[in-house]
Amino acid sequence: MALAARLWSFLLWGRGATPRGPWLTTGTLGSRGRCGSWRFRGSKVMGNPGTFKRGLLFSALSYLGFGTCQVTPQAAVVHATGKVEEILEQADYLYESGETEKLYQLLTQYKESEDAELLWRLARASRDIAQLSRTPEEEKKLLVYEALEYAKRALEKNESSFAAHKWYAICLSDVGDYEGIKVKIANAYIIKEHFEKAIELNPKDATSIHLMGIWCYTFAEMPWYQRRIAKMLFATPPNSTYEEALGYFHRAEQVDPNFYSKNLLLLGKTYLKLHNKKLAAFWLLRAKDYPAHTEEDKQIQTEAAQLLTGFSDKN
Numbered sequence: 001m002a003l004a005a006r007l008w009s010f011l012l013w014g015r016g017a018t019p020r021g022p023w024l025t026t027g028t029l030g031s032r033g034r035c036g037s038w039r040f041r042g043s044k045v046m047g048n049p050g051t052f053k054r055g056l057l058f059s060a061l062s063y064l065g066f067g068t069c070q071v072t073p074q075a076a077v078v079h080a081t082g083k084v085e086e087i088l089e090q091a092d093y094l095y096e097s098g099e100t101e102k103l104y105q106l107l108t109q110y111k112e113s114e115d116a117e118l119l120w121r122l123a124r125a126s127r128d129i130a131q132l133s134r135t136p137e138e139e140k141k142l143l144v145y146e147a148l149e150y151a152k153r154a155l156e157k158n159e160s161s162f163a164a165h166k167w168y169a170i171c172l173s174d175v176g177d178y179e180g181i182k183v184k185i186a187n188a189y190i191i192k193e194h195f196e197k198a199i200e201l202n203p204k205d206a207t208s209i210h211l212m213g214i215w216c217y218t219f220a221e222m223p224w225y226q227r228r229i230a231k232m233l234f235a236t237p238p239n240s241t242y243e244e245a246l247g248y249f250h251r252a253e254q255v256d257p258n259f260y261s262k263n264l265l266l267l268g269k270t271y272l273k274l275h276n277k278k279l280a281a282f283w284l285l286r287a288k289d290y291p292a293h294t295e296e297d298k299q300i301q302t303e304a305a306q307l308l309t310g311f312s313d314k315n
């Protein structure tokens with residue numbers, strides 16, 4: 001059950017603008033293990049008990065043969081809610097099974113939905129399709145913007161949904177591939193805000209915390225010439241430090257130990273940037289030994305191994 005849903009591309013600088021390790025361009029997050037249960041929890045949090053009760057009420061009413069005029073308005077509501085729950089369950093199953101195209105086909109049928117839970121899943125599915133290598137370039141672009149639209153609507157429908165905030169931030173980061181530098185930088189602030197909000201709403205979501213760490217790492221690492229451009233465009237260009245990034249990667253690990261090979265790698269890389277070889281080695285070893293379930297895990301193993309040889313040579 002290996003699923004590669006690229007979670008995050010690059011927040012700011014365009015494809016190939018700066019050479020980076022494979023982890024940055026193919027950032028994926030497998031659907032296995034705890035990440036799966038996070039999604040499950042996400043879908044379960046929403047209105048399930050209520051639906052259940054209303055569902056019961058409705059069947060009781062029809063069983064007792066209440067008049068149709070009394071039941072009908074209630075019935076419409078019950079039916080709609082019940083159906084959303086069913087679609088979400090089906091959608092989560094398809095997502096877990098890595099059935100990207102089927103999932104997209106299922107959810108686009110409901111693109112006029114007003115349900116935030118359904119809409120953010122549709123946003124995620126659209127961007128997953130965009131990332132398939134067989135999707136033609138022109139379609140990718142359409143899908144990426146479409147995904148952003150859905151995520152935006154999900155947010156409009158429910159500002160308290162952490163997943164809506166998280167996917168809005170991720171989708172906004174995706175459209176950066178097609179935008180000029182000014183828009184990208186402007187979006188970077190918005191992306192940060194929404195990751196922060198997602199974490200505030202669900203402090204147990206390790207992936208949002210990890211992505212916030214990536215955000216910090218990206219801006220801590222920003223080369224001087226890019227910083228200079230950013231400074232010309234904005235009075236206070238987004239910036240961060242490796243210490244700040246480290247805080248998020250550690251926090252993600254605390255919330256959900258060993259949830260993601262890339263978080264281990266980034267802990268190692270951040271310690272390297274901070275010249276702490278001992279701790280860098282500790283985390284890189286863990287990244288290297290992480291059981292590979294996805295393509296990305298394998299790339300991360302390789303990168304961790306390379307980094308480890310790199311500095312054992314110097315010692």
Ligand SMILES: *[C@@H]1O[C@H](CO)[C@@H](O)[C@H](O)[C@H]1NC(C)=O
Nearest residue numbers: 045046047158159160161162
């Ligand atoms: C919005 O999302 C939150 C968290 O998932 C949920 O508790 C709440 O019921 C949702 N509100 C609406 C109006 O759907």
Ligand SMILES: *[C@@H]1O[C@H](CO)[C@@H](O)[C@H](O)[C@H]1NC(C)=O
Nearest residue numbers: 235236237238239240241244
């Ligand atoms: C970001 O830059 C501003 C000045 O440009 C500085 O005052 C601030 O400390 C920086 N923040 C971080 C996290 O480096």
